[in-house]
Amino acid sequence: MRKILPPWSVLLLHFVASAALASEREKLSVRPILISEHPDDETHRIYVKGQVVTTLRxxxxxxxxxxxxxxxEGRLEPLSVVRNKVILEPLHDLNADEAIPLVVRLVDGTEVPFLLRPPGRDEWARTDQQVDIFEDQESHAALRAALTQALKRNGALTEENERYRKEETSEDHALAALLASGAVAQTPFMIADHFSGKDDDAEVDATVFQGKGKAAVVFTVKNLHAENAWSVQRVRLVTKDSSHDRAIAVRATAREITSGGSGRVALVADGSAFVDDGMLTSLWLELYRHDGLRQAFVQLDPALIAR
Structure with a gap:
């Protein structure tokens, strides 16, 4: 069993976390904006991230x-304009409360205001890599972009609803909910290991559980950041040798942990996750926080499911 976040490995974890973000950056994020003439409409937000180029088209x-x-100044490179494109590149991530005004003037005299903001935590506020902006809402390109965006959101909501439906009847999610609430005695698990560590933003205690045909981990997180809330962006469970993704049930006591607060994140893996090509294998459990950094990782051995 490997420990997570020992004091000597905190810096290494952050280097690994930065590298892990590369695959996320490679996914092209394009969204349309239709400019309204209504004076009461809210100024459009553009979500930018440090050292990631955002193009307004x-x-x-x-x-x-x-x-x-x-x-x-000191936050972004000087903007550049290439015909119908405005190119932005932040030098570093903006703080959660920062908003940088941008006014774009088109050749017909139209001025379009924006606010540059750090990415939000919800699904629709990811970092913008390209934003297609349409002043003519009735144009073919604008209508096609709006339809594509609507279909994409509808598909995502359908998948999310299906996932929630399956989770309602999932034994693993029920067990994870009990572990997150602290009701360990109501589960079939026994403690196998416990360890802890911290970085500048969070202190993490982890308890690994073993059970007949299942394994579990409970992270107790204390948010040490002076201002920002802490939350889980995603969890990955992969085979140690082949990096094949495995399903895992996740439950938390709260969607966000406020500054100075604490909360639990419980995860349950079925024994079938440990089988790779007919052989038992170890798994890596990775916990990524709201800013995309890998907060913690645990090696889970097949012995955990053998009780």
Whole structure:
């Protein structure tokens, strides 16, 4: 059994976490914005991330001399305009409360205001890599982009609803909910190991459980950040040798842990997850927090399911 977050490995974990973000950056994120003429409509947000290029693509040329950001110095590279495109590149991540105004002037005199913001925590506020902006809402390109976006969201919601339906009747999710609530005595698990560690933003205690045909891990997280909330972005369970993804049930006591607060994240893996090509294998359990960094990892051995 390998320990997570021992003091000597905190820095290594952050280096590994940064590398893990590369695959996320390679996924192209494109979304459309239809410009409304209604004066009460909210200024559109553009979600930017440090050292990731964001391109705003308009349906007509942009005037470079009248396209400006306010208070960008030290936060972004100078913007550049190439015909109908505005190119932005933050030097580093913006703070959660930062908002940088941007006004783009088109050749027809139209001025379009935006706010540059760090990515939000919900699914629709991911980092923007390309934003297609349409002033003519009735154009073929605008209508096609809006339809594509609507179909994508509908498909994602359908998948999410199906996942929730399956989780309602899942034994593993029920066990994870009991573990997260602290009702260990109501589960078939026994403690196999316990260890802890911390970095600048969080202190993590982890308890590994063994059971007949199942294994579990409970993370107790204390948020040490002075301002930002802590939450789980994603969890990965992969085979140690072949890196094949495995299913895992996840339950948490809260969606977010506020500054100074604590919460639990419980995870349950079925014994079938340990089988790879007919052989028992060890698994890596990885916990990624809200900013994409890998907060913790645990090696789970097949012996955990043999009780």
């Amino acid at each position: 308009f349906d007509r040329p942009v005037e470079p001399e009248n396209t400006k950001m306010i208070g960008w």
